[in-house]
Amino acid sequence: MTVSPTEPHLTKATRSPLLAVAGLAVEFEVDGDTHPAVRNASFELHGGQVLALVGESGSGKSVTAMAALGLLPATARVSGSITLDGAELIGAEPSLLREVRGGRIGTIFQEPMAALNPVFTIGDQVAEAIRAHRPVSRSAATARLLELLATVGLDDPARVARSYPHELSGGQLQRAMIAMAISCDPVLLIADEPTTALDVTVQAGILDLLRDLRTRLDMAVLLITHDMGVVADVADDVVVLRDGQVVEQAPAAQLFAAPRHEYTRALLHAVPTLPELRLAEPEPATPPAHEPRPLDTSAGTTPVVLLRNVVVDYPGRRRGRPVRAVDGVSLHIGQGELVALVGESGSGKSTLGRAIAGLVPVTAGTVTVAGVDVGHASRRELRTFRSQLGIVFQDPASSLNPRRTAGASIAEPLSLHTDLRPDAQRHRVNELLDAVELPSRLRGRHPYEMSGGQRQRVAIARAIALNPALLIADEPTSALDVSVQARILELLRSLQSQFGFSCLFISHDLAVVEQLADRVAVLHRGRVVEEGPADDVLRAPRHPYTSRLLAAAPVADPAQQALRRAAWRQLTTASS
Amino acid sequence: NPDVTPDAGGSTGGTEKGGTLTILNAASDINFDPAKSQNLAITTLGLVLRRLTTWEVQPGKPAQVVPDLATDTGKTTDGGKTWTFTLKDGLKYADGAAITAADVKYGIERSFAPELSGGLGYHKSLLVGGTEYKGPYSGADLASVETPDAKTIVFHLKTAYGDWPWIASMPAFAPVPKAKDDPKKYSQTPVASGPYQVESYQQGVSVKLSRNPNWDAATDQVRTAGPDNVVFQLGQDTTVQSQRLIADSGDDRSAFGAGFVAPAQLAQIEQNASAKQRLVTSDAGALSYLALNTQRGPLKDVKVRQAIQYAVDKRAYQVASGGAIGGDLASTLITPGVAGRVDYNLYPADPSGDVAKAKQLLGEAGQSGLKLTLLSENDQPNLAKSQAIQQGLQRVGIAVTIKPVDEEAWTAEVSGDKGDYDLTVASWQPDFPSANGNIQPLFASSEIGGGGYNSARYSQPEVDALIEQATAETDPAKAQALWAQADKRILQDAPVVPLTYTKNSFLHGSKVQNFFVPSFPAYPNYLKVSLKQG
C-alpha cells in the first residue's frame, strides 16, 4: 500500500482522531509551589499522519507527550483528557497503560544514550519490547529484531544487536531506539527530538526513515522538534505550543505559507535560511581533499587562536590502537573573528574545540591562544588563560552539575575569577539570565528541573559571564527552538560587536553558520577539507563532502525542502 | 572409696557403669602430652594418664596425696633429698604392654625438652642436674632419676623438699613408653595408662575417650570409671554452656560444664528449682586477693598498704564475684582446705571496710590524692571485680584507673620483669594443696618477675628464710606451723589484701552422678563422675 503524504487530509473528516488531547493541563510541584507546564492544550492527530509539535524550549512539548504515556514524575499533576482511539489515557488502569506503551504507542526519546540501559545489549532491549506485547518465542523475537534493525537502516544488524549502548554511535543508537519504538507496529509513534543529537547527514537519514515508516506501516507520528526545517521536511500538521498553550494548529503547508498567529509568524521569521543550493558544478573528479585554502592572513592582526598541524589521539580501549580524532589541522581565528566549524558527527569538531581549551592533550602540533602555548603552559598560565575563555559544551545536560542550581552554575566563573560580593554576583547572574532569555525564577532550579533548551541557555550564560576574549561554542543552540535560537544568536552577535571577542562556533546547522560566521572550516575525518569565507564555502562548495552536507540540511519551507531532499538522495546514492 | 556423702550438693550414690558423659569445654584444645599439660590430677588428664601419686579429694576434707602407680607416696631416707617409689604389680598400658619405672623416668626426662615445654615444671629445678638437662632427644639422660629395676624409681633432689610426694602427682610423672613417643603427635595420641584412652581427636571440635581394656580397677583407688565413653565438646561459649545445662534436655542431661557458672547465670539458676538442684558449689577455696606493688611509689610505704587493707570494700567485691555463692570473705593467705591453716584477721573491719581508719592511716603516711593504676584482665568478671576495688578505694580518696588488658598480656605484665602497675586483682589456685603452694610462689622474692607470680613484688629476707625452712621440713606438722607463721608475718607487711576464698559453681545434667567439687582444688572431680542408668 502506498499512501501519498497528502492523502490523509482528504480522509481526515471521515475518520475519528487517533489521538485526541483535550484541555490537558500539567502542573509541577517544586518546593511546595506549583508551576504550570501545560495549560489547556487541545489538538488531534489522525492515523497515518505526522503531527509536529513545535514551540520554544520549555513550552511543554515533552511534558505533553509524556502525559500521553502516563510517564510523568510523581511531582506532576495532570488534568484534562488524552484519548487514544477513544480510550482515555489519563488516569487509566496500569494494565491499559502497559498495553498502550510500546504496543500502540512507540516512543523515541530525546537522548538515546541516556535512554538505553547501559547494561543490556541493544538486541536484548529491542527483543524485550517485542516480547512484552507478543507471545513469541525467543528465536522468533530474535528474527524479528534483526529484521527491525535492518528496517531502520542499520548496516550490520547482528553486530548491533550484540552491542552495548556505549559501543555505538549516536546515530546508530537513535536508529536502534526507533527500531525498538516500532517493534510492535504501533499506531502512533512519539518522537521527541529524534534528531537533535545528530548531525545533518544522519538527521536526513533518520527523517527519511520516519517518513518511510509512516508510509509503509501507516503509522501516525507525533513529532516533537524545534527545527522548522525538520517540520517542513516531514510534517503533515503542525501544532504550535507556547508557554504550555496551543497557539495555532494547521496543516504544514498552510502554516508555512500563511501563519495565522503572531507567534508562529515570529517563529518562522526567526528561522535562518540557507542560500539556494548550487550543486551545479561540483568538481568531484579531483577534489583538493588535503589542500585547504591557504591561510588567510589579510586580517593583519595577530590571530587569537593559531593551530599548526594539530593532531589529537585518544588512547584506545585497553591496548587497542589509539583513535585519531584530529589529524593535522592548521587553523587560525583572528581578533573578533567568528569561525565556524562544520562537519558530520565524529569528524573531530568537539575534539578540536577541547584541544584549544587545553582540555585534551595534543599529540602533535601546537595550539597557541593569545600567545599562550596551551600544550606547554604552566598551571598558572592556564588558569589565567581560562579566565578569558568561555566555553559552551555540546551536551548541556551533562555539562551542568546535577547537584548545583542554575544560579550557582552561572556564578561559578564569577566566584572563580572575580571578587564580586554576593550581592553583585546575584545581580550579574540575573543580568545573564536575562541575556539568555531565562526568567530569573530558574535561578534556584537544578538541571533536572529544566527543559533541554533551558539547560543549554544556562550553559551559555555561564560561558559569557566573564565577557571572554575567546568563546568556544559547541553546538550552542542545538536544543533551542528557532525563536530562542535567533535571540541567542543575536545576543552572541551583539556581545561580539560590543566586546570584540573571537569565537569558534561549532555547529551542524549550516543556516545558522551562514548567518553568523565570518569564515567556515569543514572538517571531515579529522582533517579540514575546505576552509574559507562563509559565503564562498556555503554557496559554492568546492569539496563534494561540503556539498553533501549542505544538501542534507533541511529548510523551513516544505516545497523547497522537497527539492533539497531529492537532491540529497541523489548525492548520497551517487557517493555510496 | 567412691562412696562419699558430700555436703556440697551433687547427686551421689554408687557408681553405675555405662553411658556417654559429655563435658562442655570453653577451650578449643586439650593437650594430652604429659610434658606440656598443666592439668590438675583430678581432671581431664587424670582420666587417661596415671602418675606416681595422685590426689584423693573429698568434699569438706583437705586433699590428700595418695599412691597411684606407686605402692606408696614415696619414701625418703635422708630428710627429703632422696625419694624412692615402687610401682604396683600388673600395671599395663592400653596396648597391653607393662608399665615400667624406665617409662616413668623417660616421661620425666622428656618434660625437660624445650620442644615440649609448657607443663608444670616444679621438678625441673629440684632434681639434681635439672637446670642443665635438655631432654632425651639429644641422647642424654638425667642421672638424678635412677631406675635400679623395672619397678623402682629413685629421685635425687638438690635440696630437701618435703612436698615431693605432691610433685610426683604432676602430669610429667606419668609413664611414657619411649618406643611410642612421637613428640609431635603425643598430645593427641597418648599411650593410656588410666581407665580411658583417646579414641578420636578433632582439634577445636571434640575429643572422645573410650575405655582402656587393660586398666585394672583393683590397682586404682581414686578412679571409678563409670561412663563407657567421655566426650569433650570444645570451644563452647560459656553462656551457652550454662543455658544448655539449665535447659537439661537430650544428651545434655549426661553433661556437665567444665567452666564456672557466671554470676549472671547463678542469679538465673537461683530462680530455677531444677537447675538449682544441679548446681554444685565448692567450699571456699582459692584465695583471691588484691596485690599492691610494693616496689612502686607510695605503695612502698607499709602504712599506705595497711590503709588499703581497710579501704577495700570486700563486700562489693564479694557481690561482684557472685555474692555469697561466689566466695567467703578472706583474711589469711593460706586457704581453707589446706592442712595446718590458722584463721586470724590482722585488719579487722566491717565487710565494707573501715573508711575512717583507712583515712587515718593515709594521713599518718602523709598521703593524699593518691592516683593508682589497677591492671585487670579484660573479661567481664574480672572487670566487675576491679571496679568493686576501684569503688572502695575511691571512698578514701584514692583514684584508681583500671587498665584492662587481655589475659595473656596480664600474665606477661604480672610475671614479667617490669611490673608496670600499682594494683592488680589476682586469684591463686596452688598447683598442689600444701601451704607451700599458697605461700612460696606468691611471696618468695625469687618469684618476682622472670615468670614468677609474686605480683606484689614483695621481698622480705625474713620471709624468704621462713619459706626455705618450711620447704625443707619433711615433718608435715612442723612444716605446717612454719607456714602459718609465714602467713602472718607476710600480712603484717600488707603486700596483698586477701579478698575472698572463692567458691566455684558448676552445673551438671540430671543424669550425672557423683559430681562434687572439693574446696581444693575447687574443680569437679572428673575421676568419680558417673551416669545414672536406665
Added chain:
Amino acid sequence: MSADTHLAPPAPTRPPSQARSTTARHLWRRLAADRWALGGAGGVAFFLVAAAAAPLLSAIAGQDPYTYDLDALSDSGAPKGFGGGISAQHWFGVEPMTGRDLFAIVVHGARTSILVGAGATAVSVLLGVVVGLTAGFYGGWYDRVVTRTIDVLLGFPYLIFVIALGAIAPTSLPKPLLLVGVLAIFSWPSIARVVRGQTLALKRRTFVVASVALGAGGWHVLVRQLLPNLTATIIVYSTIMIPSMIGAEAALSFLGVGVPPPTPAWGRSIGDAIGWVQTDPMFLVFPGGALFLATLAFNLLGDGLRDAFDPKTRGLRR
C-alpha cells in the same frame, strides 16, 4: 589583549556564601517538610542534650553512675524488686552486681557512646572521603598507593590490630580517643573505595570538565563539583555507620580497648546485660533501648538529609 579591559583582575577564590545560605535554607525547608526527618532531628537533639546534661540529669535523680548500692541487690547480686529494682530512687533500676544507678549509667553512657559513635564516624568519613576523592581525582601513583593501602587494610583481620593497639597504647592516652582512632582506621577504607569509584565516574562527566575549562583549580573542582554529587552516598554511609560504631564500641570493650570501666558506655552495658537477660531483662532494655532509639534517630535524620540533598526527590509526597 582587550579582554582584560572588561575583566576585573583575578582575585582569590571566594565561595559564594549567598549561594550557600540559600542552599541551606532550601535544605532546611525540605527537611522541615519531612515529618520523619524532623522526628529524627528531634531525637538526635534529645540525645545530644541528654549527653551534655548527663551530670545534671542524674543529679536531679539524686544519683551518679559510680556509687555502689549493695542494699539494692539480693544475695546473688541480682537487683531486688520489680523491673530490675525500679524505684523512686532508681528510675531505671540498678545494675546487677554493683547496684549502681542504671538511669545515671544510661545518661552518662550516652556521652561516651555518642562521642565514640559520632567521632569515629566523622573521622572515618572525613578520611575516607578525602582520600577516596583525591585518589579518584588525581590518579597516578598516589591513587595506586591509596588503592593498595585500602586493599591491605580491608584484607586485615582488624581484631588483631585492635588487640595489639590496646596493649601497646600508653595508659595516658584517653581511651575514647584511641577507640575513635581504631574504629576509624578500619572503617575509612570501605568509604574511600566507594567514593573513589564514584569520583572516577564523575570526573569524566562533562560538568567537571566544564569547571576545569572555567579555570577552576583542583580544590574547587573537588569541593564544588564532585563533593555535592557524593553527599547522598556519604550521608547514607554515615548514618549506617554511627550505630554500628556504637555497637563496635561494645565489642571492643570485650577486647580490652573499649572505654575502661567504670566510665559508663552503652555498648559495655549491653554486653554485660546479655548474661542477665533472663534474670534481669530491664538491664538490657534500658541501654539497649537507648541505643536503638539513638540509632533510629540518626537514621531518620540521615534519610531526611539524603532526600533533602537530592534534588530529584524534591517535592515528593510523603
Added chain:
Amino acid sequence: MRLLRLVSGRLVSMIATLLVISLITYAVFVLLPSDPAQLSCGRPCTPERLADARAFMGYDQPWVQQYLAFLGGIVTGRTFGSGAAAVHCAAPCFGYSFQLNESVTHLILERIPVTFSIAVGAAVLWLIIGVGTGVISAVRRGTAIDRAAMTFSTIGVSAPSYLVGLLGILLFGFTLNMVPVNGYVPLTEDPVGWLWHLVLPWCVLALISAAVYARLTRGQMLDVLGEDYIRTARAKGLRERRVVGRHALRNVLIPVVTVFGIDLGSLLGGAVIAERVFSMPGLGALLLDAVGNVDLPLIIGVTLFSAFLIILANFLVDLVYGVLDPRAAP
C-alpha cells in the same frame, strides 16, 4: 588470553598486598608486650627454660630474620628443633603451631569448610533479604512499608551481632526449642544436620548485614529509578516488576556487588563472633584462640589466609563487575 594477563597482573599485586599484611602482622606482634615463649614455658618458669623455649620456636632471632624464615618456609618448608623431636613442616609451610602441634596449613584447611558453610549461606541469605527489602522500600518509598523496612534495618544495623546471636539462641534454641544451639555437622556426613545447625547462625548474620544492604540498595535504587532508561523501559510497556527487577536492579547491583565482595571476603576469613557464639570450629574461632594464646605462627597464617580470601573475593567481584557492567568489561 586477555583474561590470563589480567589474572597474572592481579596475582602479582595480590602477592604484594599479602606480603605487606604479613609484615605488618609480624611487626605488630613484636611490639606487643606479651611473650609467646612465656606462655609455652610452663609453671614455674625459670629464665633458662624461657630462653630454651624461645630458641626452639625461633623467637630468639631478630624479628626480621624470623619473618624471612617464615617466607622461606612457604616455598621450601621448614624444620624446627633437631634430632628425634624435630618437627618438619612441609611446603607450603605457613608456620607451625607449637601449641596445637600442627602445621598451620593443616589447621586452616581443617577449618575452612565450617567457615565457608557459615559465610556462603549467610551471604546468600542476606543478599536476598537485604536487596529485596531495599528494592521494595525504594519502590514503595515513603509508604508504611518503606518506613517499616527501614526501621527494621535500623535495628539490624545497630544491634551488636553477639547480642542478636545470643538472643537468637535463647529464643529459638531454648525457649522455642526449634533449632540446635551450637556445634557443626559436616555437610558430607549429614546434610540435613548441617543445614539444621547452620540455620540460626545464617539468620543472625543475615539479619545484621541485610540491614546494611537494604539501606544501600534503597539509596541506589532511588537514584537509578530516576534515570532515563527506566522511563524507556516503562514506555516499552513492561510490567513494573520487570522494570524494577531487571532494568533497575541490574544497575543497582553494580555498587552493591562491590560492598558484597568486601563483606563476603572478610566473612570467609572467619565469622569470628558467630563462630564464637555458636561454637563453630571455623577460622574465626581459630584466630581468636590463636590471639588469646599468642600463637604467633597461627595468627600470621590465619591472617594471611583471611587476607588472601578478601583479596580474592575482591578480584572475583571485579570479574562479576565485568558481567554486570559491560562498560567495565576487561
